[in-house]
Amino acid sequence: MIQTPGAGRYAPSPSGDLHIGNLRTALLAWLFARSTERRFVLRIEDLDERSRDGVADAQLGDLCALGIEWDDEPTVQSRRTHIYDAVIDDLTAAGRTFECFCSRREIHAATTAPHAPPGSYPGTCRDLGEADRAARRAAGRDPAIRLKSDTDSFTITDTLCGEFTGAVDDFVLRRGDGTAAYNLAVVIDDGAEGVDQVVRADDLLTSAPRQAYLATLIGVPVPQYAHVPLVLNTSGSRLAKRDGAVTRADLAMVGVDDTRLLSLLASSLNLGTVGENLTANDVLRRFDPARLPNGPWILDPDDLW
Numbered sequence: 001m002i003q004t005p006g007a008g009r010y011a012p013s014p015s016g017d018l019h020i021g022n023l024r025t026a027l028l029a030w031l032f033a034r035s036t037e038r039r040f041v042l043r044i045e046d047l048d049e050r051s052r053d054g055v056a057d058a059q060l061g062d063l064c065a066l067g068i069e070w071d072d073e074p075t076v077q078s079r080r081t082h083i084y085d086a087v088i089d090d091l092t093a094a095g096r097t098f099e100c101f102c103s104r105r106e107i108h109a110a111t112t113a114p115h116a117p118p119g120s121y122p123g124t125c126r127d128l129g130e131a132d133r134a135a136r137r138a139a140g141r142d143p144a145i146r147l148k149s150d151t152d153s154f155t156i157t158d159t160l161c162g163e164f165t166g167a168v169d170d171f172v173l174r175r176g177d178g179t180a181a182y183n184l185a186v187v188i189d190d191g192a193e194g195v196d197q198v199v200r201a202d203d204l205l206t207s208a209p210r211q212a213y214l215a216t217l218i219g220v221p222v223p224q225y226a227h228v229p230l231v232l233n234t235s236g237s238r239l240a241k242r243d244g245a246v247t248r249a250d251l252a253m254v255g256v257d258d259t260r261l262l263s264l265l266a267s268s269l270n271l272g273t274v275g276e277n278l279t280a281n282d283v284l285r286r287f288d289p290a291r292l293p294n295g296p297w298i299l300d301p302d303d304l305w
């Protein structure tokens with residue numbers, strides 16, 4: 001049998017310009033994919049209400065400028081509602097979903113189990129009868145659709161973090177406003193695009209068990225994961241726009257051009273030195289996951305030039 005190559009991906013949310021931490025994660029995703037002969041695809045994760053018009057184009061422009069190239073047309077999640085709905089219909093037909101009428105506040109108030117992670121679903125609507133559901137609908141509540149999970153944890157293997165076991169609850173598949181939830185869309189899209197390698201920031205490590213478990217339920221292979229450390233500011237919090245010149249455009253304004261930016265990223269990955277004249281392909285030739293630093297990259301603005 002001919003094996004088609006798998007794919008890696010980068011999946012930005014178009015809620016704001018990419019900052020240097022996002023660019024570093026994108027570069028890593030590209031390096032992991034290309035160094036293993038995989039395709040590399042982009043996906044615009046615009047289901048979130050914070051998505052803004054025009055931002056995705058700017059994000060793609062930034063990636064291009066750094067030499068991070070992708071295959072195929074980027075997928076846009078907001079155009080794929082029918083696909084997400086069809087999978088929810090299949091899960092519903094198999095008895096694997098239920099309607100949930102709880103507000104976020106009610107869920108937090110009801111999470112009393114001593115070991116339950118904050119905000120994990122306490123099961124309130126899981127076994128509601130038809131009459132109760134009808135009464136709640138009549139009261140004007142639009143139900144979210146939740147997965148009827150049959151486990152409370154799942155273990156994944158991560159290239160960088162090792163084995164990781166995380167909580168799996170009856171998580172949301174479709175929000176009350178009809179929008180597919182991130183955890184559902186990501187699994188369907190990775191499956192549809194042949195993504196078998198997921199490289200992303202390690203703030204999503206705790207979501208991976210839910211996603212991997214869902215993949216097994218909908219018959220999609222569980223990808224190989226590599227969750228990479230975040231970039232932090234000098235006070236140890238996650239890098240944000242308020243930390244000054246952190247986007248490519250802002251960096252250019254303070255004299256950090258694309259070549260210097262790439263050299264900064266390469267240096268933060270132990271793959272080059274700041275100020276070196278490098279292309280993304282040069283970095284790719286040097287890429288070795290074993291050389292990656294273990295901890296987060298602390299970005300000190302004084303180190304930019």
Ligand code: GLU
Nearest residue numbers: 011012013045186200204
């Ligand atoms: N859209 C998410 C983000 O921008 C990434 C999701 C993923 O890689 O699974 O943080």
